[in-house]
Amino acid sequence: MIHPHSPVLLEVRGLCASVNGVEILKGLDITVRRGEVHAIMGPNGSGKSTFAKVLAGHAAYAVTAGTAQLDGQDLFALAPEARALAGVFLAFQYPIEIPGVANSQFLRLAYNTLQTQRGQDELDPLEFDDFVREKMKSLEMSPEFLGRSVNEGFSGGEKKRNEILQMALLEPRLAILDETDSGLDIDALRIVSHGVNQLHHRDNAIVLVTHYQRLLNYIVPDFVHVMDAGRIVKTGGKELALELEERGYEGVGAEHLPGHGARHRAQAVAVAVTP
């Protein structure tokens, strides 16, 4: 929901970032206010997931220029864990499996670390168990997932639900969902989206990184951004996503922008001939 006078939560200016010496982000700008839902769409390789990982502080990505501020605080001055404690949450595209660590142990450790940071009491295992089971109900997750190793042997949909469960426990100010819809069947998509919508309120913001318009039927964005070649090249309302779905990235005018390669034109042709 757009609240015109809502304070700016995330302000990114001129962000450039590279991985293994290859520049992926090339001057990205975005402003996210509290209460808003933003969708970032774009072709493969446009830098969507890189942007998500750079915000969360992945060490493999080097910020070479630009700034990112969360509530006026320099995000890039913070270690990944400090960003998490400051309220940044990244739901991973491919959640990591951690054999040997019980999911309940992991969730409680993450929750209690944040509680300590907030100067609040930690929950003991029994208290936490009650607390987390309540959160799991809304995601239609079986309590059985508490006893298993973190994400180990979880299906794609179960992993994504587990990500949203962590979001529910950590109550971030800024949640970045990196292709949370990939690998979800229609029921799982509905459940996960419902969970995200329940967690969204006027003091936090959600950034959805997605390939498909489908997710946006469930989590309705206030803004849709199109990324290409490491920059945001077009911004519109939710109708832009429908337009993209219908006409492809070429069709919405992204090809007129500098730095756009022939590769994407070839893709558009392929789409055009597919029955």
Add this chain to the structure above:
Amino acid sequence: MSAVIALRRPAGAGSQGTLWADHPRLPSSPWACVNALRSQGHADLGTLAMPTSRDEAWRFTDLTPLGKVSLQAASGPGRVSAADMAGFQLAEAATRLVFVDGVHAPELSGPTANAGGVLVANLPAALAAQTAAVEKHLGRHQPLGSDVFAAFNTAFLSDAAVIRAPRSTTLAAPVHLLFITTQAGVVSHPRCLLIAEAGSSLTLIEDHVSLQGEACLSNAVTEIVLADQAKVHHIRVQRAGPQAFHIANTSVSLGRASHYRSVSVDMGAQLSRHQLDVVLGVGADCAVDGLAVVAGSQLADTHSCIVHAQPHGRSRQLHKCIAGGTARAVFNGKVMVRPGAQHTDAAQMSRNLLLGARARIDTLPQLEILADDVKCAHGATVAPLDAEEVFYLQSRGLSDSAARDLLTYAFGAEIIARIPVASLRQQLQQRMLAQTGSRP
């Protein structure tokens, strides 16, 4: 059957041949079988020399530090208080047999009389109660004549833990053997004999602990015999003091269709070496798992040899090492399939976690197959912690060190989880956290 190469040299060769030189011979035992074994041990010591890094089986494990410390035979057991015992007690154990510096301590031991028909006693009592059964097996399964440390133990054999489960008996609660070293500068020779008669079933915990941190040598020999269809779960824990030397020889003989499960955990000692030999009879089944956790400048060496001597055997082995600091871990695991041992199914995996640039792990999984209709697999990995896993935990608010600690813990926890005794699991998990944790 042993993977240890026989080291036959003139007596007295090498300066380290003196490790046992000033150890007085023990007074004659009333039991002829004990005297015969000691004589054999002394005879072997006369022909064997201390191994050096030029010996293939000791290539990665330098015993020089052992030669530099002055070690005496223990003159008697040290004092162990009830408070000392508290940290080692296992609530689940049905019976407990305690040895202090190699000497049986009945006042610390639990009720051992006839545990569900199973004999749990020290050597003199066991010989008195069941002479023939004990004589038949004692010293018959260890690598006599080839291993200097087994010979050293045997030459100074005075007491032992003896467990014998008669035919078809089942003891659900574990038997806890606790070997405590209390004195600096002494050598103790823990010894254990487990006889599982046909169709019997029991769980044995062999626990080596220290009450002091100075140099000492604990030189253990364990013999385990499973008759047909017997089932044994063997948990071996080595949590010796930081300057201790711990050498262990474990020999396991599996009868027809018997089942042997073992979990061996080495966490203590400046230098530890575990030689584990398992020989499988027809249709026997074993799962032999291990975990070595070393930090600082510790060294832990595991040499295992699983011999499929008969057809239709099945063996599984997962061995893990975690090395931090400048520590070293060694795994040499051999699986041998003898001619005629058809339809053998063997799988061995060595997984290793390197926590620092200066830590080192040497792993040598080996298969030696002399039959043509078998299924055998083996593999090894050595890697640092996965950066993606660390980042995942950091992105949830855990500090870099907390993330690394948790992942290290999880790596070892897979083995500890296979120990079927909750209180022991908990003790080991806590120790592992303390030992691998980078936080103060």
